[in-house]
Amino acid sequence: MHELSIVMSIVEIASQQALQANASVVEEIELEIGTLSGIEINALEFAWAEAVRNTILENTLRVINRPEGRARCLDCNTDFAIQQYFDPCPACGSHFINITRGKELKVKSLVIA
């Protein structure tokens, strides 16, 4: 359950930002969690309930964007959507690919008051 450490890091980032901005409430947090980031959203939600208790994120609305995986084929240069690291290039079947999107794991923004 590395999602627990992930939520704890999110809490830390939010607390830091709130402190800097002199805010006492975080109304909303926007996260970017790519489909290839290695995070299970269910596990994250489960960990969230535990980890935000008694923190600045306890009552915060959570918005999660999920950028879809994309890759570029190193053999034929096709740019394509992938669900998994092991998806082959749809044009030539190659597994020599570079992931270009989907690994994002970010706090995008906060709405503070």
Add this chain to the structure above:
Amino acid sequence: MCATCGCDDHQHSHHSHKTVVDVEQDILHQNNLLAERNRGYFEAKQIFAVNLVSSPGSGKTSLLVKTLTDLKDFLEFSVIEGDQQTTCDADRIHATGTKVTQINTGKGCHLDAHMVLHALQGMKPKDNSTLFIENVGNLVCPAMFDLGEKERVVIISVTEGDDKPLKYPDMFHSSTLCIINKIDLLPYVDFNVEKVKANALKVNHQLEIIELSCTSGEGMDKWYNWLKTKVHVSDLSYSY
């Protein structure tokens, strides 16, 4: 709490009105910073750091014990052992005469760069040595946490399924070498080596693969050669 890395808590002050703050910060930022710090330390001291990951029981400690025993007259080693409970593995390493530090993660399912930083402060590995970090037996969680290592070695044993790389792609994707262990058991299990290799390469086309047995010793020479080239390469990069 520690003074070196600022892992403290904060107080909140109050007041002001609603605003949107663009944060754009990587959630693993803190871990990655500390990992870079470890990496800098390793580079400065010419330490070759290897992060060993696998499912429980694939043979991380066995590989280390055999390697330390066979190579201790040729190379300088130290070991960081990550385990949820017990010092059993650290004791096995200690018995080879190698310097070892134990990190008990308790409920934690992976090592992170912060834990490794503190372990390093305590153990002070020698210049030009090789540092093995045995991660917690878990093919999922340790994948996301850079420790500052130079190489990440994932071990899979032939008593596991040959579809493991597809089921745990993050770990195989983030590793640089894959060791297929326990090949002495191949006659007794239904495990297709070619298939597991193909699956591993589908996930990570840059992955190097070595087959060996810690028990019979078969293939260990390939692993030792890999180690020697890597240690040698970091020496070269120092002297250019």
